[in-house]
Amino acid sequence: MKMNSRVKGNRAKDNIRAVRKSENRRVRKGKISKVKDLYDTGLRSVGWFWPKTAHCEPPEEIQWTRHLNASWAKWFKEQGFKNITDINYPHSCRQFIRGFCEAVNINITCDLLLPTAKSVACIITAMNESETLKAQLGELTRLPFEEIIVVLNGSTDNSHEVVRHYPNRITVVYFDAALGYDVGRAVGAKVSNSEILLFWMGICRLASISSCRSFMKWRRERTLF
Numbered sequence: 001m002k003m004n005s006r007v008k009g010n011r012a013k014d015n016i017r018a019v020r021k022s023e024n025r026r027v028r029k030g031k032i033s034k035v036k037d038l039y040d041t042g043l044r045s046v047g048w049f050w051p052k053t054a055h056c057e058p059p060e061e062i063q064w065t066r067h068l069n070a071s072w073a074k075w076f077k078e079q080g081f082k083n084i085t086d087i088n089y090p091h092s093c094r095q096f097i098r099g100f101c102e103a104v105n106i107n108i109t110c111d112l113l114l115p116t117a118k119s120v121a122c123i124i125t126a127m128n129e130s131e132t133l134k135a136q137l138g139e140l141t142r143l144p145f146e147e148i149i150v151v152l153n154g155s156t157d158n159s160h161e162v163v164r165h166y167p168n169r170i171t172v173v174y175f176d177a178a179l180g181y182d183v184g185r186a187v188g189a190k191v192s193n194s195e196i197l198l199f200w201m202g203i204c205r206l207a208s209i210s211s212c213r214s215f216m217k218w219r220r221e222r223t224l225f
Contacts, residue, residue, distance in 0.1 A: 038092050041079075042099025045071035065108055068100050069144040073117040110144045121147035121194035125184030126202025130159045133202050137166055145198075147171060149188045154178030159202075
């Protein structure tokens with residue numbers, strides 16, 4: 001009986017090893033996200049960083065978000081470029097964010113990250129599009145944009161009131177006259193100080209996950225790091 005139990009135990013161990021090897025192969029192919037590894041990576045990525053409290057510095061949450069996204073971009077460039085698929089990307093971001101936030105006991109509002117260490121601005125041009133604008137801003141605050149610039153031109157609805165609900169994250173440029181989308185984009189680009197500009201129209205629906213997947217596509221075609 002002892003021999004039989006040992007044989008069974010060895011077979012069980014062999015089965016576990018086989019399953020783990022199979023999972024590791026699937027992870028390397030990008031079919032499974034390394035959830036525990038990403039959580040631990042998020043914990044370790046904090047380093048010795050701590051927000052500066054000088055008057056000229058942005059709020060602490062913005063500084064933490066910058067450091068978080070820069071840490072993610074560095075890891076993603078070195079490790080995750082081939083391992084994480086577009087489908088697994090949002091879940092992988094959340095695990096990394098969870099580990100990072102628990103390491104320093106903070107709460108960051110964004111739950112998605114951008115695969116670039118460069119500063120990114122989202123510029124929205126809108127005219128009388130308060131309903132879609134509200135939905136857009138709700139999604140955009142999930143992403144760690146350096147700037148969110150809203151160019152309101154010729155609006156007669158409550159678009160300005162909608163934008164005022166996000167005082168710390170959004171820069172508003174207002175014109176009484178209807179400038180059009182092209183001029184609005186040019187104005188937003190002039191105001192922005194970011195390295196990468198993402199343009200969006202206020203009339204369009206936006207999903208933050210779709211924005212991340214767009215960056216994933218650009219990441220394959222261009223060097224965003």
